[in-house]
Amino acid sequence: MTFTDEYKGDNAMEAHVNTKLHVIHTNDRKQMAITLAQYERHLSLQRHKIVGIDLEYDNDPEATQKPALCQLSIGKNHPVLLFQMSDSERCTVFDNFLADPRYTFAGFSINGDKTRLERVKLEVANFVDIQKEWRVPEATKPLDSLGDVSGVLIDDYYNNMKKKITDDKRQRWAILPLSRRHIKYAAKDAYAAMALVADTCVYAEGLQLTxxxxxxxxxxxxxxxxxxxxxxxxxxxxxxxxxxxxxxxxxxxxxxxxxxxxxxxxxxxxxxxxxxxxxxxxxxxxxxxxxxxxxxxxxxxxxxxxxxxxxxxxxxxxxxxxxxx
CATH class of the missing domain: 2.40.330.10 (DNA-binding pseudobarrel domain)
Structure with a gap:
């Protein structure tokens, strides 16, 4: 049975102060395709075609765990798409979007995500690992989560983001319906990954970096x-x-x-x-x-x-x- 839950306007999800996210949570392949078509129209006009991505897994043992939810974001002015993979049939539109070499997909500590995607025969093109690329010189503590890094570069609001949801709730991504707390957490993860990369791409026209x-x-x-x-x-x-x-x-x-x-x-x-x-x-x-x-x-x-x-x-x-x- 297909569903689409939309959070916008007064019901939008708060990313941080003054930033509200329009969120679409769905297992409907038609709704997912409509949202991805909107993404593609916007990205076609951008020099830096950056998509924030994150995955949440089902509650199987780690050796057989698979993606339950895929979170995608291209910025605060566009919906965050939460596609419920655990409750949807395979979709070529979705597969092709992830595999499109025109886009840069930004995630955090992506090795686990890659492994889970391989188990369902999916691959993400141009997968950038924020954790590997970014380091803090002489840091007093390791930035070992997306929330830690986002707290430095985007807003203090993201600090301790992982503590906003309990371990028990974190194991329930394949159990529907997801709570509002789950939706907010998932939307913020995808948006933060996109913003960390996109907000640093302010180049003078023609500037190329080694x-x-x-x-x-x-x-x-x-x-x-x-x-x-x-x-x-x-x-x-x-x-x-x-x-x-x-x-x-x-x-x-x-x-x-x-x-x-x-x-x-x-x-x-x-x-x-x-x-x-x-x-x-x-x-x-x-x-x-x-x-x-x-x-x-x-x-x-x-x-x-x-x-x-x-x-x-x-x-x-x-x-x-x-x-x-």
Whole structure:
């Protein structure tokens, strides 16, 4: 018997403060196909085609365990799809979506998921393991769950996410109906996996990163308290390292039209902290002026390096934290 339970509007699931998720929980292959078609239309317009994915398993012994629920998310403005695999017939549309090489599927500690999928003869293309790719330099504790990592990069709300559901309830993913607590937990997992990867993909048009630069960027992102999760990435040119640096108009930062800001960096020459002037010109571009050249010289920035810039406010001051990779 097919079912579709939808949670939206006042009934939507809270991911974290100010972020509500529209969730569709279904075993109906038609409803699943409609939702995946919506995903494909949106992803076709995106440069970075990222899908958050997570699996919950049935309660069989670990040696024979299979997926009970597949959670998919492409962002907070689109429904999170919870497809009840344990209570649905095999579907080519679903299989083909997971195997589509155009998409990057982001999960956490995915070896177990891969094993369970193999047992039902399914494979996920471009499966990215957040746990393997991201590390915290000199971390005081290991980030051993998706909730831990999400608490650092997205919102404190995700800290201890795994404790929001008991071990007994975690064993009931194949038993219907799922409780609202199960639905909320599953939706947040898929959304968090997507957001961790998507929110770090803010590239200047045409910027390509080497594997070394990519891993360096992820390492910087995993340092606590470094501003927004979505930095501005730019490969520095010789012109950028002169008297001033003009950022593109795509960088929208609410600030007075001119004033002073603090430039902070951790670079090959060590920690740097300096004050500079800025103004926002008629094209809405932020121009860092007096102080910028000295900052560049002090820290040894070179043309060709990729600058990763976080923007944030501290009381009445503005701070740009710059890493180069």
């Amino acid at each position: 594997n070394t630069e990519w891993r360096g960027m992820l390492g910087c992102l995993m340092i606590h308290n470094r501003g927004f999760c979505a930095p501005f990435l730019h490969r520095l040119t010789t012109a950028d390292l002169q008297e001033s640096w003009k950022l593109p108009s795509t960088i929208k930062f609410h600030a007075p039209s001119s004033g002073k800001l603090t430039l902070e960096t951790e670079h090959k020459n060590g920690y740097g902290d300096m004050e500079a002037d800025y103004h926002i010109d008629s094209e809405d571009c932020i121009n860092i002026t007096t102080g910028w050249k000295d900052f560049v010289s002090q820290n040894g920035f070179e043309a060709g390096e990729v600058a990763m810039v976080f923007f944030y406010k501290e009381e009445d001051s503005i701070k740009f934290t710059i890493f180069t990779i």
